[in-house]
Amino acid sequence: MDKSIGVFAGVGNTPLVELRRVVPKSGARVVAKLEWSNPTGSMKDRMTGTAIDSAVRDGRLPPGGTVVEYTAGTTGISLAFACAALGYGLHIVYSDAFSQEKRKTMLAFGATVEDISSDKGQITEALIKAMIARAGEVAAQPGRWWFDQLNNHDAITGYLPLGEEIWSQTGGEVIAFVHAVGTAHSIHGVARALHKHNPAVKIIAVEAAESPVLSGGASGSNRIEGIGIGFIPPLWEPDQVDEIVQVSYEEARAMAQRLAKEEGLFAGASSGANVVAALRVAEQMDSGATVATILVDSGFRYLSTELYQTS
Numbered sequence: 001m002d003k004s005i006g007v008f009a010g011v012g013n014t015p016l017v018e019l020r021r022v023v024p025k026s027g028a029r030v031v032a033k034l035e036w037s038n039p040t041g042s043m044k045d046r047m048t049g050t051a052i053d054s055a056v057r058d059g060r061l062p063p064g065g066t067v068v069e070y071t072a073g074t075t076g077i078s079l080a081f082a083c084a085a086l087g088y089g090l091h092i093v094y095s096d097a098f099s100q101e102k103r104k105t106m107l108a109f110g111a112t113v114e115d116i117s118s119d120k121g122q123i124t125e126a127l128i129k130a131m132i133a134r135a136g137e138v139a140a141q142p143g144r145w146w147f148d149q150l151n152n153h154d155a156i157t158g159y160l161p162l163g164e165e166i167w168s169q170t171g172g173e174v175i176a177f178v179h180a181v182g183t184a185h186s187i188h189g190v191a192r193a194l195h196k197h198n199p200a201v202k203i204i205a206v207e208a209a210e211s212p213v214l215s216g217g218a219s220g221s222n223r224i225e226g227i228g229i230g231f232i233p234p235l236w237e238p239d240q241v242d243e244i245v246q247v248s249y250e251e252a253r254a255m256a257q258r259l260a261k262e263e264g265l266f267a268g269a270s271s272g273a274n275v276v277a278a279l280r281v282a283e284q285m286d287s288g289a290t291v292a293t294i295l296v297d298s299g300f301r302y303l304s305t306e307l308y309q310t311s
Contacts, residue, residue, distance in 0.1 A: 007085045008049055010039045012161050016169040016292075021262040022255070022275065028282040028289035031170060032275065033162065035296055036267070040105070042297035043186060044078035047158025051147065052082050054154040061145040066091055068139040069147040070131035072123070072182075072226050073102025074297055079147060080109030091144070093135045097121050098225055101301045114138075122221035125211075125230025151234050155185040162186065163193025166292050172197060176285070178245070178278040178293045180206040180227040180270045181214060184236045186294070191240050202242045206277040209246040214238075223249040224269045225305075226296065245277040252276060253307055256299065260308075266299035269307055 014037040019030045035043035055061040066089035069079055076092045083090040090111040094103060097118035106113050116131045118124075132150070139146035149155060166174055177194060179187045187205055194201045207213070208228030211220040214236070222228035224247075249269065256272030259265040271294070278293040285291065299308060 007039060007081070011045045011049065012038070013165065014038060016166070017265070019263060019275070022258050023279060024283050026283070026287065027279075028175075028285035028287065028291045030275070030278050030282050030291045030293065031174075032265070032271075032278075033166060033292070033294045034265070035294055036298040040077045040081045041301070042074045042078060043159075043162065043294060044075045044297075045081065046162060047155040047185060047189075048075065048078040048082045048147075050158035051152055051154040052079075052086065052088070054157075055145055055147075056086075061088065062143060065089070065143045065145055067147055068135050068144050069093070069149065070128070070135040071149070073098045073106070073301070074226050075147075075149055076111065076113075077102060077105045077109070080106045080111040083111070084109045091138050093131045093138065095127060095131060097123050097127060099302050100304045105301075119221075121223075123223065123225070123228060123230070124221045125219045128229045128231075149183050149185070150229075152183075152185075153235070155183065156189045156192075156235070159186045159189025160193045162294075163190035166190065167194055167197050170290050170292060173290045174201060174292045175289045176202040176204060176281055176291045178204040178206060178274060178281055178291060180224075180247075180273050180277075180296070181233065181236070182227045182229065182270075184233045188235070188237055188240055202281075203240060204243045204245055204277060204281055205241045206245050206247055206273050208273070209248040209251075212246050215244050215246060224252050224273055225302070226268070226270045227273070243281075245280060247273040247276045256307060257310075259295075260299060265295060267295040268297050268299060268302050271295040271297070 038045035252273035
């Protein structure tokens, strides 16, 4: 995306901070990218503009057309931001399994939001596939273009700068990158950038313990929004990953709360999962090493959920 277009100038170049209080006394240092510093408050701003730009250039998205997408909300918000800035319509297929803050934000940007009902708020394979099927039906209408994030190859390109930033901000000292898998675009984009500089950088994927399909386990219901879709993402590249770490929702929730109270870092559950896994990796490494991870989005998106409820 051309950053000379005003609102996109704020995408990227997010801060990198070292965790101080939640880390163990021994092991590698752990650093985290504060991706809520992007315009809509998440890392997804990096890829939506890039993918839309590609679709416009090759004619898939016609002038005045409407983008269609299924989403847990984070991609949807970034799409709503980009479509509002560029003058495209947006039809979102969403669910009550995801936070009301995300719904209200997409509506504020002018998106149309359609719901698929969940089973008591659980994120399951059946729910995600029902959302995908409905998005496909809507996208078949004239003047629509289906973003289809799980199958969108352009999305990976949007995360290459994230990897370059991590390399630069760590002074090339990063030896492991730890990140949760939703679509798998961000982990693979960052990995490609880091491996261009040092092929020995370890790439560790994080998945929901309740639905450990990447590890070969059974699909299950999951409450970590944005990851654990219940089936293997179509663009998942297992050969590019050195290890898979499972983190439960309760572990992710507890860490998100600790990050807020002990580090002053207010993030969502997937960010908590990232840090839980990064600490496990760091404990196995020397004190001079650097492990990098991502705080994906802001905790402000989850205040209506149980994530930050204390009673």
